[in-house]
Amino acid sequence: MFHRSPFTAYRLLLTAYRLPFTRFSLPSFTPLASRLSPLDGGQLMIYTIAGKELKSLFASPLAWVVLTFMQIILAFGFLKRLDDFMQIQSQLIQMPNPPGITELVVAPLFATMAVVLLFAVPLLAMRLIAEERRNQTMVLLVSAPLSMTEIVLGKFVGLAAFLLLIVGITTLMPLALLLGGRLDFGLLAGLVIGVVLLAACFAAVGLYASCLTAHPLVAAMIAFSLLLGMLLAGETAADGLRGRGWHVPAALAQVLSPLKNFEPFAKGMIDSYSLACMLLLIAAFLVLAIRRLDAARLRG
């Protein structure tokens, strides 16, 4: 069994941070705090940008369409599974240690949500930077006294807030079961934390893809391809490499497969290794996005 330690994850963070920049001079590790501007009227600039991003999201029909369809799909799946559960309930009671409603109804709901998010997040993230470029509104942000870090983090926080809303609304479905029964809150917490992290991973990849082009749809396609490629490659590579005893490439592959890292959470387990891998992926793609935008200023 591969030894999982947060330290390996930290070493990977260093590698992931350095890899893309070997062409440039190595960046110094500026503490994040010094890249962010001080509090302004009690408000970080990140939240100003995030607030604007949320406002724009809700001003576009896309956000509402995505919200609606996600709710329809998830609610349908949820009710179907609930129905099935009711029918087999009498047989379950006869089992010695029967699985509960959380395992049989709620966990599959979150698994479906993970897959739906895989499609939805690229669509929601595509306009973050690409549309600003296309409408030439990026100038407003770049001319303002903000660092690229603040711009990218602001966009990320804005999208993450929207995704939290999606997760929040969806979580109301299992919570409604409390009216007639009990839930395994440990498992539910694992599922919620896992799916939030997963959505954040997708959002970071989507944000990076949005920096690559001025066409939102192209950005969505890039994000979707990246995510799909990462899932397939990461999934197969992680086990294959580990089987051969190549631990560092295996760990790297694991970082790149957020769905695999979601698995322990889906079992109600907060696995520090998976947690580190997901945070690493988010950090890596956010740093890539920042570098990309800085490079755009150099390139013109």
Place this chain on the structure above:
Amino acid sequence: MTVHAAEITVSAQGLSRQFGAHTAVDGVSLELKRGEILGFLGPNGAGKTTTMQMLTGNLAPSSGAVSICGVDLFERPTAAKARLGYLPEHPPLYRELTVREYIDLAARLHRVAKPARAAAIDDALARCGLAEVAQKLIGSLSKGYQQRVGIAQAIVHRPDVVILDEPTIGLDPNQIREIRNLIRELGANHSVILSTHILPEVESVCDRVQILHHGATVYGDTIAGLKQFHGGRMVLAGFKRPPAAGEIAAISGVARAEAASETVFRVNFANGADPTDELVRRAVEKSWGLYQLAPAQSSLEDVFVHLTQKEEQS
């Protein structure tokens, strides 16, 4: 904010920018004091917009340095940008926001502290004549109003330096006059850099003019100096019964007179002289039938054409 006549607000040295093998801007330097309005002129593709992008930190120069109020733009970008207001060629407007929401966002992004924010927004809206459309969506406004929103965005945080890339484009003549008045007003205690194609605009608004051609400065002087460059002022005088050109040239203070058409003469004045009174008196005395006397609008245009086409030929 203290108004100090000699304070240098913008200083750029040797700005150059290459795009691959193409040199868009080649060693442009400029210096601006508080309360000055600098007109940036040049044919399309001369590097005006590229220079402005570098002055505002939107584009990194290949070489050169910029400092805003003594703060280096590349070493301390956020501190320098806080003193800048920029209206790009294409106003960066979010069409889905209302005018007030958008100006509020611009004020927040430029760190206008909360107590002062509402007043700053109201002031910017009022100065740009936007008060009555404040609640409308930007996407539903006409081009002229959108342009004004772009200007409001650039001045809401009362920056020391305002950089406007073709601010009067797409406006009707009344709006152009309002915007020019606004720019003059801004020039009272801010520094303004203005790029435009409209030459009379530069003459009527700016204190100094800098002409770019092929990415380099080909002319930079005050408007007063510009008139010297042209060799004095000039009027167009039309007579119903035109005299000989020599008769006009004989008036003291007139450097040169030449027929522009059968009845209209182009009358150049000597340096520092203003013989308009004398010209009118002579015309009445000799009943030349003066029916038109207009200052020639072409002086800057002449310089512009002279400088930018001379290079083309050489």
